[in-house]
Each structure stands twice: as structure tokens, then as C-alpha cells.
Amino acid sequence: MEAIKVENLTKIYKLYDKPIDRLKESLSFIKKSYHRDFYALNNVSFAVKKGETVGIIGKNGSGKSTLLKIITGVLSPTLGSVKSSGKISALLELGAGFNPEYTGIENIYLNGTMMGYKRDEIDEKLDSILEFADIGEFIYHPVKTYSSGMFVRLAFAVAINVDPDILIVDEALSVGDIFFQSKCYKKFDEFKNKGKTILFVTHDVGSIIKYCDRAIVLNDGILVEEGLPSEMVDVYKKILVNLYSKEDVEEKVLSDSVDTKVDWKKSLNINPNYLDYGNKNAEIIDFGVFDDKNNLTNTITKGKEFKLVFKVKFNESIKDPIFAFTIKDFKGTEITGTNTMLEHIDTGYVKRGKLVKVVFRQIVTLQGGDYLISLGCTGFESNNLVVYHRLYDVFNIHIVSEKNSVGFFDLNSKIDIKYLN
Incomplete structure (x- = not known):
């Protein structure tokens, strides 16, 4: 069963060289164009099965955030469609869905109401949200006074404790400290075990390999490839150094000859x-x-x-x-x-x-x-x-790294435990 289905999704922005050109275009009787089209997404199609954890990777500007915003309904597509099955909870860029003038508590109720929960239902979830966020007395302060780390703690706590069928996260976890990130990824494992669907964007390819069942690579608004996380990370690495193509682009660097033409x-x-x-x-x-x-x-x-x-x-x-x-x-x-x-x-x-x-x-x-x-x-x-x-x-x-230890390097310890009684 498909939790998310994206078909032929295209998002086009009109780019103008000067602000006045927008006015000129709107007033033109002959419909003269003063803009050029920028394809943030270009004919993207894929499906996410119920219970899958799928990572989306790509360079900055590849269309990842635009894709998630369309899936969550924040943006409308120019062409194509998105279908989803189940309640979606999303953690997008910092500030999305929160009123900076409201306190943390008030924003919890605001977000819950936006997702269709009644006040008494939010009351039942409040303790779990506060415990996970762990920001102390700041929960009673306006969120505009929060650090980025405090903000993401609260936002993620709300996103995961409203019992969504689909969790969508856009890079925000990189703001939190290592202990909070560890707690979040532990929650990912709990969600996976419950059969929830997770879709997330990150530059941390180690997390893609460790947590995802599948990965999707975007580049310049185009879906390049999708498949096993380790294979897609290899594709992404080639894109980063402008060596990606469908053909074999591997350079035989260890040959005896010195190629003076390669830079x-x-x-x-x-x-x-x-x-x-x-x-x-x-x-x-x-x-x-x-x-x-x-x-x-x-x-x-x-x-x-x-x-x-x-x-x-x-x-x-x-x-x-x-x-x-x-x-x-x-x-x-x-x-x-x-x-x-x-x-x-x-x-x-x-x-x-x-x-x-x-x-x-x-x-x-x-x-x-x-x-x-x-x-x-x-x-x-x-x-x-x-x-x-x-x-x-x-x-x-x-x-x-799929596993970090203490300090600069990994001792690669082998541990034996014997229970003697």
C-alpha cells in the first residue's frame, strides 16, 4: 500500500531581472514575457510504501525542500499531483507552523488544532511533548526568544507526539545537539517498528545508510535515481564532484601512467x-x-x-x-x-x-x-x-559514519559479555 504517491510533479518559478519587469509583464497587451522559467522541480515521480523510511539527498538547490513543502501542502505544484494516505506530521524549516509571539505551550495547542485535534486530545499528549522537548521553563516563554536548538526540540517533540501516520522531516535535526539527535533517531526506530512512514531530507549520508530502506537522489530539480541507500550515496558523491553520468565515469587513478590532462x-x-x-x-x-x-x-x-x-x-x-x-x-x-x-x-x-x-x-x-x-x-x-x-x-x-564513539577516532573494540550466574 502506498503512503505517498508523487506523479509528474513540476514546480516553476518566474524569475525577473528587475522588479519593474513583473509589472511590465502584467500590463502587456501582447502578453510579452519579461521573465525566465526556473524549474525547482521537473517532472518528478515516485512512490513511498506504507512503513518505509525514505531519505532524499541532493546538493543545495536540488529541489528537496520544495518537494517536501508540496507533499505537506505548504506549496502548490505548477503541474502534477501528490496523493497521501494517512495523517502527516511535518518538521520543515525553523519557524514553519509556529507563531513567534506565542509561548511554547500556546504553539503546541496551535499546532495540534491545525492538525485537527481537540483541546482535550492535546491535553493527553502534552506531558509526552514536554518530556521529549525538555526545555524547562522556556516552554512558558515566547518562541521568538528561543535558540535554534530549543526551537527544533519543541518542534520535533510536537511532530512525533501527535501520532502521525507519515512523518516528514527537512534537515532540521542538524540544528540539535548530538544527544538530542540521538533521541530523535531512536524515535525513528520506534516509528519504523510501529509501521509508520518516514520521509526525510538530510545532508548526513551516514543517517541515510543507517536508517533508510530506500533513498532518492535529486539534482537540479530532476529525480536522478532511486534505490538502495548505499548505492544512492555513491551517486550523490559523484554529483558533488561533477562526475555523475549513466555511463561509467570512474577514473583509473592507480594506473602506472600519470595523466597530466586530468585536473x-x-x-x-x-x-x-x-x-x-x-x-x-x-x-x-x-x-x-x-x-x-x-x-x-x-x-x-x-x-x-x-x-x-x-x-x-x-x-x-x-x-x-x-x-x-x-x-x-x-x-x-x-x-x-x-x-x-x-x-x-x-x-x-x-x-x-x-x-x-x-x-x-x-x-x-x-x-x-x-x-x-x-x-x-x-x-x-x-x-x-x-x-x-x-x-x-x-x-x-x-x-x-554509521557509528561514532568517544574522541577523535574509533578503537574498533570487540566486546565479549559473559553472564556468570
């Missing part, structure tokens, strides 16, 4: 404030990260092997160059790193004009999140360290 760094999210220095006797001219399936990406999966690859052009002949990389968190803490000297790799004598490809392979055990990568090529001349080229904090990687 991997153009597909990465380069830090505009990275530090670049050195005498350039050896110069890092390109770099990229490749996941366990050889996809060029900045998103890698915890527990899987990935490859950090960079190319170095030698403008002078150098003996025993040292190739290095480090990983920092966004606070600037150096988490880990290595180089060819520490790994006891003999790099030999590299003549002027040579182009060298360096490949670091490792299994990532870092916790899920974002990290900064630094690259370097150095060496010793007359026992003095010489920096040929360093790129500090040049780009970021995003690590996807």
Missing part, C-alpha cells in the same frame, strides 16, 4: 583561505581523494579504504623528497598525518622535469564529520629542512 582539484571544495608556501623547486600541481570504489569524492566512509593522491612537478632535481599529508579538525587541531620518511619509503633521486604521482592508502577510523587536509613536499639539504611546497588546509573531506 582532480577542480572537483573538490577548495578552501579559499588555504596557505600556500615554499620555494617551488617541487610543486604540488593537483590532488584528489578517491573512495573504496575509486570514485573521486570528498566524502568517504568510515571503516573503508580511501586514497589520497597528489601530483608533484619537479622544477629542480631533488634527492630523497619527503611527501606528506595531515588531517585537522575544523578547530585547527592536528588529528593525524604521515609522510614518506616516517613510513620508511625510499623516494630516491628525482630529476628536474619529472612528474610524480603520490598515493597514500589508508582505512579511515576517524569519527564522522568534516576535516581539513594539508599536503606537503619537503626534504633535507645539508641537514636543513627545506620546504619545497606546502598547501595547508587546502580542502575538506567529509567522513560518513
Whole structure:
């Protein structure tokens, strides 16, 4: 049985270069057009079965939020239709469905009334809502005084405690702290066990893999693919670096030849404030990260092997160059790193004009999140360290994790428990 059915859904916005053009168009006797059409959604069709948990992923501007707003009735489609079976509870962007002048308590009753509940029915659910939100005395204050975290706690508490058949969540959980997010995802599991339908948008692809039965990938308003979460995450990662096509787009980065035409760094999210220095006797001219399936990406999966690859052009002949990389968190803490000297790799004598490809392979055990990568090529001349080229904090990687532990990295502990009596 289908809980949601979306057929040929299209949402078109009229874009005007100048505000006056809208007036000119409305007053034109010959119906002259002064606008251009922007397709936020373009002929999107899919179905969600009752009891399914489906994730929607895509770049910013791909149409995810527009899709959810149409499904929940906040927006009307230009073309196409949406059919749903059952009561929908939605947590969209912060502020949707709440009156900022009302207190938290008043907004609970406002939302319940909008969903068709009588006051005595909301009274029965009130304790559960307050317990889940856990915002203390702030529940009696106007919500305009709330932090974004407090707001989403209350909004999610209301959304899940009105006993919906379909729960729709749009990225809002990313605002809450890790403990609240954990509580929310535990509620997801409870909903799944009760046979409820969940549709949610998130940039956290780890949650897509862990919680979803299926995933849908949107790009530029078009449904690109739908299928198993792990496979759709791979599609999404290719889209992020502009390598997606129906054909095979995987680059064989580990071949012996050095392809000087490929420019991997153009597909990465380069830090505009990275530090670049050195005498350039050896110069890092390109770099990229490749996941366990050889996809060029900045998103890698915890527990899987990935490859950090960079190319170095030698403008002078150098003996025993040292190739290095480090990983920092966004606070600037150096988490880990290595180089060819520490790994006891003999790099030999590299003549002027040579182009060298360096490949670091490792299994990532870092916790899920974002990290900064630094690259370097150095060496010793007359026992003095010489920096040929360093790129500090040049780009970021995003690590996807289904399970995080305490601290920076996972010990991958194996636990045995024996009950002795």
C-alpha cells in the first residue's frame, strides 16, 4: 500500500531581472514575457510504501525542500499531483507552523488544532511533548526568544507526539545537539517498528545508510535515481564532484601512467583561505581523494579504504623528497598525518622535469564529520629542512559514519559479555 504517491510533479518559478519587469509583464497587451522559467522541480515521480523510511539527498538547490513543502501542502505544484494516505506530521524549516509571539505551550495547542485535534486530545499528549522537548521553563516563554536548538526540540517533540501516520522531516535535526539527535533517531526506530512512514531530507549520508530502506537522489530539480541507500550515496558523491553520468565515469587513478590532462582539484571544495608556501623547486600541481570504489569524492566512509593522491612537478632535481599529508579538525587541531620518511619509503633521486604521482592508502577510523587536509613536499639539504611546497588546509573531506564513539577516532573494540550466574 502506498503512503505517498508523487506523479509528474513540476514546480516553476518566474524569475525577473528587475522588479519593474513583473509589472511590465502584467500590463502587456501582447502578453510579452519579461521573465525566465526556473524549474525547482521537473517532472518528478515516485512512490513511498506504507512503513518505509525514505531519505532524499541532493546538493543545495536540488529541489528537496520544495518537494517536501508540496507533499505537506505548504506549496502548490505548477503541474502534477501528490496523493497521501494517512495523517502527516511535518518538521520543515525553523519557524514553519509556529507563531513567534506565542509561548511554547500556546504553539503546541496551535499546532495540534491545525492538525485537527481537540483541546482535550492535546491535553493527553502534552506531558509526552514536554518530556521529549525538555526545555524547562522556556516552554512558558515566547518562541521568538528561543535558540535554534530549543526551537527544533519543541518542534520535533510536537511532530512525533501527535501520532502521525507519515512523518516528514527537512534537515532540521542538524540544528540539535548530538544527544538530542540521538533521541530523535531512536524515535525513528520506534516509528519504523510501529509501521509508520518516514520521509526525510538530510545532508548526513551516514543517517541515510543507517536508517533508510530506500533513498532518492535529486539534482537540479530532476529525480536522478532511486534505490538502495548505499548505492544512492555513491551517486550523490559523484554529483558533488561533477562526475555523475549513466555511463561509467570512474577514473583509473592507480594506473602506472600519470595523466597530466586530468585536473582532480577542480572537483573538490577548495578552501579559499588555504596557505600556500615554499620555494617551488617541487610543486604540488593537483590532488584528489578517491573512495573504496575509486570514485573521486570528498566524502568517504568510515571503516573503508580511501586514497589520497597528489601530483608533484619537479622544477629542480631533488634527492630523497619527503611527501606528506595531515588531517585537522575544523578547530585547527592536528588529528593525524604521515609522510614518506616516517613510513620508511625510499623516494630516491628525482630529476628536474619529472612528474610524480603520490598515493597514500589508508582505512579511515576517524569519527564522522568534516576535516581539513594539508599536503606537503619537503626534504633535507645539508641537514636543513627545506620546504619545497606546502598547501595547508587546502580542502575538506567529509567522513560518513554509521557509528561514532568517544574522541577523535574509533578503537574498533570487540566486546565479549559473559553472564556468570
